[in-house]
Amino acid sequence: MEANCKKEILVVCDCSTEMNDHMAQIISKARTLADESDHTVCALYIGEKKESTIKVISECGTDLVLFGTSCKNVGMWQYSDIITDIIKERKPQLILFQATNLGKDIAAVISTRFEAGLTADCIEILYDSKEGFLFVRAAICDSVVAQISCINCDINMGTVKEGVFEISKIDRKSDMQVLDFTVHDDQGKYGKNEICLEVQQVEQIENEININKYATVFCIGRGASSPECVEAIYLLAQKYNACVVGTRPIVEDGIIEKARQVGQSGKSISPQLYVGFGVSGASQHLVGIRNAKKIIAINRDLKAPIFEYADYSIVADVTEILDELNKMQISVV
């Protein structure tokens, strides 16, 4: 593997899943940052070398992809060792990980090995020619949004939640370079620990709903938290193939599970359509929907802050609107 002569941003793809939107979002952001800061983008991907995967990685603006094609059953420690070797050779200045369980574990290991600055769960990354890379995240028990810069370290690292950045496709000026590498199964240094960690990872992924894969999202707010409204929203969601999410009070009241919470201390989403039922539009909620393409808000209070943010505002009682919507014959293609 040749060392790069230009400064590099390394995107580490989670090796426990196939190519997905989360990876594409981070690579797209890396491309933007690379253009602003005169870096190149290198992606590290372990998995089957499919044409479709290469196409997505290329379209998102990667200059070089390191493909671990024949690496099987790579666990947390082994992947950390692979990344360690790559960092030693390529000396990237910025490394971005998916904020998955595996991504966060590996980022923590790597930050200790290289004494690198690590910001977890970034909701934005900026570049400033004087200060370098700046990471934005919720801090102090989610009470503030903090801008963090890493000082006294050569490597800046961040983990990024799904849905925070948009996928952007570039017109390629030159071909993406693809380098294959091989790792043998017996190279992991920590034997059985790896297997335990992998099993945990698989279980968590299977049990948790992925609210980011839906084009349409219906959000339950406190104004729609009655059992009748919740039932009507789920019914409507079935018709539209929409995902039901909620604000924090709805999660705290046990109406929906934490994996469906949207906002500063929940998840960020970027659906084509977000419909807020009885959602006031607190800033901590809005930060999670800033990448939604269209926002419809239904609230009986004309002064609800969400209306300043919404593309379509419906000032009405949610029960009336839900009744009407559920009476309508809707066919989803």
Ligand SMILES: Cc1cc2nc3c(=O)[nH]c(=O)nc-3n(C[C@H](O)[C@H](O)[C@H](O)COP(=O)(O)OP(=O)(O)OC[C@H]3O[C@@H](n4cnc5c(N)ncnc54)[C@H](O)[C@@H]3O)c2cc1C
């Ligand atoms: C550190 C911190 C982190 C936070 N993180 C998150 C987060 O991740 N996600 C999140 O969502 N919140 C978060 N919050 C909470 C946030 O500040 C708000 O309290 C929360 O978003 C409000 O939820 P809501 O809109 O459902 O409820 P409310 O603010 O109570 O709004 C209910 C709305 O429903 C309307 N309404 C009531 N009845 C009806 C009706 N019948 N028909 C139509 N409209 C009706 C009301 O006019 C009102 O606007 C956080 C807060 C803090 C301090």
